[in-house]
């Protein structure tokens with residue numbers, strides 16, 4: 001009976017849970033305090049001049065501290081994107097949905113964010129977008145102040161202008 005193929009164990013479920021406390025450090029703390037006031041502050045490298053958002057306190061290319069703070073816009077360009085169509089227990093969003101790599105105006109490094117208020121078939125590299133903030137009453141020291149990015153009525157940015165920032 002033990003050899004009966006239909007009784008073979010093929011998978012087991014082992015639920016796990018991890019809780020941890022994250023200490024953001026000086027650069028991220030300043031960034032998050034500014035986010036609370038709807039200001040997106042990047043940090044500029046004194047060596048290569050690149051602006052990092054969110055800042056990490058040092059330039060990974062030059063190894064120099066990024067001490068100069070510069071405000072960047074809440075508008076930007078989609079430099080790449082992914083459309084998610086496969087359901088998963090960990091996904092709470094209605095499918096399909098899209099995540100984009102957004103290069104904010106004034107920043108040199110893109111970051112990932114949701115793209116909404118747009119048909120996923122219409123999303124393209126170079127598309128201009130703007131942050132959708134939470135209500136002012138809900139602002140806190142968190143990146144979640146930006147709920148998603150939505151398209152704005154501006155011409156697409158040519159690939160040549162953002163190819164260095166993919």
Ligand SMILES: [Zn+2]
Pocket residue numbers: 045046047048049050059060061062063064
């Ligand atoms: Zn640098």
